[in-house]
Amino acid sequence: MTRRFTGPLTLTAGLAALLADTGSAAASQLGPGWQPSRPLWETQQAQAPAMQVQAQAQAPVQPVTVVPVAATTDRLEAATAAEPVVNGALETTAPAVTAAPPAAGTVPPVATEALRRQADGGVLAPDIGAAGRNLHALPRPYAPPQVPPTEADEPRTSVVARELAYDDAAEVVTATGEVELIHEGRVLRANTVRYDTVADKVSAEGEVVLMETDGSVYFFDYAELTGDMKEGFARQVTILLADRSRATSEEMARANDVNIMRRAIYTACDPCKDPNAAPLWRLRANEVTHDETEKTITYTDAWLEVAGLPVFYTPYLSHPDPTVKRKSGVMPPTYRQSTELGTQITVPYYYVIDDQQDAEVAVRYTSIEGPVLEAAYSGLYSSGEARAAGSITNDADGTTRGHIKSELMWHFDETWRGGWDVQLSSDDTYMRKYRYGTEAWLVSEGFLEGFSRRSFARGRGLFFQEMRTNSEPERVPVVLPELTYAFSSRPEDNGSYWTFDASTVALTREDGTDTRRASMEAAYYHPYYGSMGDITEFMVSLRGDAYSIDEAENPLYRDVEGGFTGRFVPTAGFTWRWPLARDNGWFREVLEPIASAYISPNNGRNNRLPNEDSQDFEFDATNLFDRNRFAGWDRVETGARVNYGVQWSAYWPEGESVSLLLGQSHHFDDTNQGFGTNGSGSSDYVGRIGAEVAPYLNLGYRFRLDRDDFVMRRQELSIIAGVPALRVGANYLQSSPESAAQDRFGDREQVVLSATSKVSRYWTLFGNTTLSLTGDDDTLKSGFGAIYDDECLTFVAQFQQNLTEDRDYEGGNELILRVVFKTLGEIDVGSSGSAGQR
Secondary structure, eight states, rough: EEEEEESOOEEEGGGGGGGSSSSTTHHHOTTOOOOOOOOSSSSOOOOOOOEEOOOOOTTTOOEEEEESSOOOOOOOOOOSSOOOOOOOBBOOOOEEEEEOOOOTTTTOOTTTEEEOOOTTTEEEOOOOOOOTTTGGOOOOOOOOOOOOOOTTOOOOOOEEEEEEEETTTTTTTEEEEEEEEEEEEEEEEEEEEEETTTTTEEEEEEEHHHHOSSHHHHHHEEEEEEEEEESSEEEEEEEEEETTEEEEEEEEEEEEEEEEEEEEEESOOOOOOOOSSSSSSEEEEEEEETTTTEEEEEEEEEEETTTEEEEEEEEEEEOOOOOOSSSOEOHHHHHHHTTTTTEEEEEEEEEOSSSSSSEEEEEEEETTTEEEEEEEEEEEOEEEEEEEEEEEEEEETOOEEEEEEEEEEESSSSSEEEEHHHHHEESSSSHHHTTTOOOOOEEEEEEEEEEOSSEEEEEEEEEEESSSTTGGGGGSSSEEEEEEEEEEEOTTSSOOOOOOOOOOEEEEESSSSSSEEEEEEEEEEEEEOOOOOOOEEEEEEEEEEEHHHHSSSOOGGOOOOOOEEEEEEEEEEEEEEEEEEEEEESSSEEEEEEEEEEESSSSSTTGOOSSSSSSOOSGGGGTTOOOOOOOSSSSSOOSSSSEEEEEEEEOTTTTTTEEEEEEEEEOOOSSSSSSTTTSSSBBBEEEEOOOOOEEEEEEEEEEEETTTOEEEEEEEEEEEEEEEEEEEEEEEEEOOOHHHHTTOHHHHHHHHEEEEEEEEESSSEEEEEEESSSSSSSSSEEEEEEEEEOOOOOEEEEEEEEOOBTTTTTOEEEEEEEETTTTTTEEEEEEEGGGGGG
């Protein structure tokens, strides 16, 4: 006997509950798990007139109203029937039940009736069909639909179909017409689904779609699965994985969370507009195994095809599946060629320690200097993070060389944090020769610092390693400790506030002056707002410094005496500004005259104290109005001086802006040096110009003009302009020495030019060059290249030429090729030759 329920039916229950022996007992056999449900996807078709089928209710079973719709199921609606409606052997009066529309995050329908196959074993791809039903619109991360469990906490199965039939003799449930099953987050859709209750097997045919809990979608011509849809086999398989990559197979078997596909093809490329065109790349394998427990995909007898042409064969290949962010294993090797190191092949191994930590170990073979062992570590913890990288080698001369870089930041509580930043190298040229960095100084630091609402405290130690030619390591100081404290009070009702700053430091050298310093400064600020809209801030401060100096010498030609010494520097002054704004209808402009004046005792014993932290001094528009333009504590600006200038800015409603500043400083005490006064009192002119027209122009220009002949003493230009089709940039620096510390470099003039062009959606061209405008070697380095980047492939080709030399580092030419097959891995190839052989 076969009993049928016609019309679109939506039922939720365990599939075994479909075993009803008689029509009169059908409702009672369904058990407490039955309840109205809804289709996973809504359709756009109009509803037809409905008629009700009601079942006899028996306690404690909730009565159910099932509403058939002639066309399709858009949403379930039920109402209390005034009189019982008889349909077959079922009848009951039931309260109204209305099923909810699909919840947010569910997946729109897919027109699965037209799957197309790309030519020559290409990727099967679903026909997109109506607008709004694109499979690419799957939410990421995908949230699978949930069916509430029974009162006994057993999983339920939601069944949606136009017709549901039960064969008593064969004990087979058959659902036909837009069938949809949901079980533990998995969704199965097909034209026809049969469930063999004895064998606990589900067979589906006709436009079969299976959606996994991770968002992967499987398309079949025919599939046979177990009742929980976790095992089975299928024919003519197309898979859309969670990361939008695709795979096809003639047949697939699934058991114990392992999928095995025969004669399979895999690609991460989107389908081409031409269905007969091959994707940019694809991996064709005799067998593909996807282990969902280990989360790996393994290929046997695989060919990598590019544009339909086979380019690489491997008998075995394995990579993590798209759900994996990190996985241990051997990474693709890299290849390079250079004059200094010869042929270089690096084979890295990546190791996942846990969810917060990973490490990488690599062996880098060089044909000239021997093998190099490289290692890296990174960790992210609840209270901090750590990173470390290093290398070690025994070169051809038998010298052990290496480097290490390590960072740690640890938060002890909401106030205190500490850590280190270590950078060390065995010698000056190792990192540059082996391509680990080009820094002129390596700075290692250990620190502990604390923050509160109005104060800051820090203690640290510093170690410096100079990498430049003619360095004298024995004269480079070790800083231990350096203690800093800063405090700013809460503003009073009238806006006044006070600050306190303190610093102490000890510097030790193997050969040279050892110094210890303790400094404190207190300052009081009081703002005043004038009737014209001008703002004046008055200030007074008192500063004291104490020094202990051993092995006195003359650093930077100063007469420094050994022993104990110090100074007191009281200062009084004010800063005045008067912003004037107007809107001229086109843009809004602000004109702001600015002036500041300070007075303190002359000199401040600058020539009697060591200068450790204020040697590199620059006078420009950024510090024009500062009370003390020296960066550190060892030098303090003293005497009577006044600073004045004007700033103009314009702002457009669309966000564009232009600004300029021009000013000058005047010292009444001509013993101050470094401001371009030359004993005359007035400084050079300093200024800056800025413009921003996003995203087409970003310009910044700073300059310093000689006050007498308007010759440029220093200028810096940074500009980026253009559109994506052509974007150019320039960084220009011209500087003349103005102190003994800067004189070692002499006059400098240098420009860096760059350009990028996005010639198409996927292709970008770029180039750059660095030019020295003061020496015989005009070009210091240059390079150009191209980048191709789409959804499945990144290709970078770059040529670099470096004409600088440093002892055993000879510079040279380098060609770098990098190919990234997204979801698979990358190939990194580089070659170079010395500059003398170009």
